[in-house]
Amino acid sequence: MAAPLNIYVNNAADAHCSDAGSGLQAQPFCTVQAAADAVLPGQTVNISKGTYPESVKLTRSGTESSPITFRGALAPWEHQIWEGTIGSTGLATGFSVVGAQHVRIKDLGFAASQYGVVVENSTDVVVMSGQVTGAATASVRVTGADSRYVTIGRFRLWYQGAGIVVDGGAKNTTLTTNMVNTGSGTPVSVVDSPATIVVSNSLFGHCRTGLELAGESTDAVLVNNVVATDTDSDGTCWDKQPQVKIGDVARSGLRADYNVVSAVGGRPAYLWGTESYDNQAKFTAETGQGVHDSFGSAVIPWQGDKHVGPLPTVDSADESAPGMLDVDANGYAPVDDPVKANSGTGKGFRDRGATELVSVGTAYTPTGPTRILDTRDEGRAGRVSFMRQLKVAGANGVPATGVKAVTMNVTVTATSSAGYLSTTLRSSSFLNWSGAGQTVANLVTVPVDDEGMVTFYLGGDSVDLIADLAGYYSGSGSIFTSTDPSRALDTRNAIGVTSRTPVAPGGTVDLQVAGVNGVPATGVTAVTMNVTVTEPTGGGYLTVYPHGQTRPTISNLNWTPGRTLANLVTVPVVDGKVSLFNGSGGTVHVIADVAGYYSAAGHSVFRALQPNRLLDTRSNTEDGCRQTRQAAAVAPGQTIELGICWQDITGATMNVTVTEPSAAGFLTVYPAGSPRPTASNINWTAGQTVPNQVVVPVRNQKVAFYNGSGGTVHLVVDVFGYQGY
Template sequence: MSRTRTALAAGLTLLATAGLPAVTTGGASAATGTLHVDRAPGANCSNSGSGTAAQPFCTVAAAAAVASAGQTVEIAWGTYPEDLVITRSGRQGAPIVFRGKARGDGSQDAVLIGAVEGPSNGIKVRGAEFVEFENLGVVTNSQALSVTVDGAKQVKFTAVHAFGALLITNGSRQVTYARSNLNGTYGKPGVTVDGGSTGVVVTTNTVFAGYEGRPSVLVDGAPGTVVVSNTVYADCATGIALDGASAGAVVKNNVVDTARSQNQRCADTAAATGISVAPTATDGTVVDYNVVDPRSDGAPYRWADTAFPSQPEFTAGTGQGAHDFVAKVYEPRSPDGPQAASTDSADETAPGMLPVDRIGDGPADDPTVRNTGTGKGYRDRGAVESRDFGSVFTPAGPVRLLDTREAVGVPGTEAVPAGGTVDLQVAGEGGAPLDGVTAVTMNVTVTDPSEDGHLRVHPHGTALTQTSSLNWTAGRTVPNLVTVPVKDGKVSFYNSSGGTVHLIADLAGYYSAEGRLTFTPNSPWRAMDTRQDVRTECCLRPAGTVGAFDALDVEIHAPNIAAATLNVTVTEPGTDGHLIVYPGTELMPAVSNLNFQAGETVANQVVVKVNEGHITIRNASAAPVHIIVDLFGTQSY
């Protein structure tokens, strides 16, 4: 058994947090209210009651026997070792909904229906209409199907994870199975759609093949089936097979791996076809935007009984798969390695596409990969949206978020006491979004310290560690550029000294999952030194100090540049003061990047937005200074 299959078996109870949008048009005779099911000790359950929260049903079957259109059966966390046969129907706009509740401790385990210890037949929907299932796990013994839809219509499954197989059969119509884990069982595919079923949508699932060489997904005599955005594993078997009268199918945005143990060559390569479409299923069928892993050494495609060993040959021979890739389904992230073909390359307009992936996350735009999909262009193929790129930096400001001298970011103007902590809200401030911020970069300054000490900047609510972000001696004003993780939208500052100190923090940018900037490092390059003549793009700047309260323009040019990482140095200042570094042509903000005393040389790192290829450095002192600027890297679109 592969590691991924084992993980699926162990983790099939993963609870998804968002489902397919439900129809909201109400029915005139729809029932209202919720039926409760809870067999936990102390729940006071009874199958002869009315299913109230005070006296819930003991079994899901008892609730299913009385549920009416418009009602929700809320199933408390736990395992329910029973077969569940659904025959009662809802109505248009008023479905019967069976919804599992999470454990409530953050583990996100789903409610389990069935048992593996004895005979169990999972969930069967027979002839019912307008029924929905959400956030469930279905376990059966090794031979039984986990979920069967038999002659039913308008049935939706969202995050219903099945250890056994799924069968949709007997003329079922408009059935959607979404955002789930599905395992094939002995001699049965992970998903089978057959028996003249129509309008079936299988979307955003992770599917494993059954044993004995059966496909992972088999559509047999079911026209118009949509198989979209699934991740399909088939151990030396066919990944997705369209057979019988299955014309008019759509097979898009899937990731298919038919290799042995997901990465090895198969002994029987003829059995390991990625996508197979029988002659009886080709009419009106569309196959495109898929990724087929070649490591099984089987044919990526079989169309009307002809095998095609490559994507170009498949497209040339059939007109299909023009946007397909035959490539590894996963590429580990590395500076020089290839990127996964599935990233930012899906057809967002394909039928059956959902607003979230299998685990409930929305689309994430990988800034290191060119967008090649349709729509916004950055949906991924397969069931799970890749977030392998970590957080992305976005420059912001510079803007002052904290100044204890001026009641900025804090309620008063008192200095921070010895051993004192300041909690600062950063999410939603200074141009940073309210949600999704993982870290911020700030220029942090201490001033008026009464004793020697150091400052610890750390995520809000976390234990202090033996680190320091900024060190000072009594009476000195000292800045430093700090990058710190954000928790609960906040960061914290701890005064690790025996005296008081005032704190200043200016936002330079933030990290999140969204963004389009990539960092390009430079070997340190001197962009400006006022002690020497400097040739700029427009003219020659002769050597000379920057006057009191005067500004210096510095050109920073790179393709599509948005921000720069610099080391800025001040030398030979005639008096105490500070420098302000900000985007060129913008109004000067009330911030500081580097503080100095008369006669000293001081440096600090700066991250600053670049406006039209320029930044501005203001000498905020009453005497001339020399300024040196070294470029270490740029952030570009």
């Protein structure tokens, strides 16, 4: 009978464990040592969460094709003494591998008074993803002249007595993606151990040296490491110890590059033999090393504009370095910061050090406008009755992967009754209509799921659905800069045009948007405007598109005679202009209020959200500052404020719906504390329910809503995403 692939260790009271058994799941071993004494090549020892106060010694070997594996049940953030540990601070050693070959140890915590993990005279041993408590001499030690090809990776060592030590003649050791922040001692020390690879580690020694190569540690590779005083500050040290020490002999065959070695505060970055260096250019000129090194601060600010200064660790690593892992110390894959220019090798956006900056937001790429769905082309079978999924990734200029959100102009037509459209089954909506036979459009920015899809949910009887793609959000593109609402076009008052005349049937207005109303003269890729049509003499539609391009077969607004209607539009800018076409048999006045623009110069990235209701004046609702507003209609001429207390938020993308208005009027949404602009976001007649997407700066953690009406009105506000640092 073949040996089982898995054996188990579980000392919980209800596990019915026994060290005298076979270690199967029905009756696991009580101790890890019992499993270490019984494990065979190709088997995996599965260790349940818990505390195992024992010193484990493994001497058994696997084979190259069938290694022995010890696997814990801890995620990277759970590697703490109270979540599960092998060893205890009353024992000298937690886990040792002695004279063994082909061993894998992962996702475990360790504790000891002297050594957390020891690998001695062993070959092809990988210890991956762990935490050590105690261990005054070394958290992890690789030692012995017969140790070959040992890898220590993704350890998070916080304020331990010492870090990682490689000594005793060990060869070809790889230390990768470890985060070491020691309480005393050197985070990484390599002594008399040739061909050691130290790659993508974050080493914080406080006022001590963070990385040392000593003795016969020749032919080493030091690449993509961060060596600094502390994790969140550069600190001040009276004793100016070098961050990195390279001994005389250890310099032989060494490659050091793409490291961030902080020389801030007067500390030398390198002690190279007997010569100290705090200037990168001089270091490279005299040693031939560190061509891509940075001697600047490794600190990433966690509040405010992260990109206000240099970020040498971000999107700058050498992806071809030996020992690079696919994920960081926390298990996160590489993420492309859309603001920081890529300067690394390979894809160019791997970060240096053990942790990836993952909260980077997204940037916008305008595309189209392009029609990507029209259920009218599918006949009655295409009408939406409850849900419709739409594949957006991998077509119409949208990449197949990496897309986080899309912006679309969505239209419902041939409605059967009153209803609404949403992108979630939760309480939210972005389109509302009051009866049969209506055509209603609205811009919406929605998350894209892992399959590259967006989903629409219908509340009400069947409708036809039209979607026109405006652009997508991903790890590269243009960054939005919001502006206070400003009027760029009003054909009633000769703003943006030369005369006070409506747009003729089939007429086009070419509107200059670059260089006016707070929009730069150059470098603008797209502009976001709230566009309003008013006083139309016939039914029709408006198409907003890039100047000089072929007019697409899409619409941004649809109206009936006499209707005043608004919709947010995001459109590519060509030659500094956009064009607006009146697809109507009658004249119409057009108004456009600029809300912001996209360019390469911005720092405020976008983060898409599942729709979240922050305000409904018809009921008691809690805003983004966790403040409850009691149910009450907005009075005529009243301004109310909505709190959004999210860190580093600069602007919000919201769907705002006006409902139950007792008189005709308009709504202006603007940053709280700023003068109210002469712009409107929504226009209505008495009794109408009208939605519109709004992009508005957030100041003082608040947004203001002004009811420009002679009657009361109720407001519903759903946030779909936000801009922030």
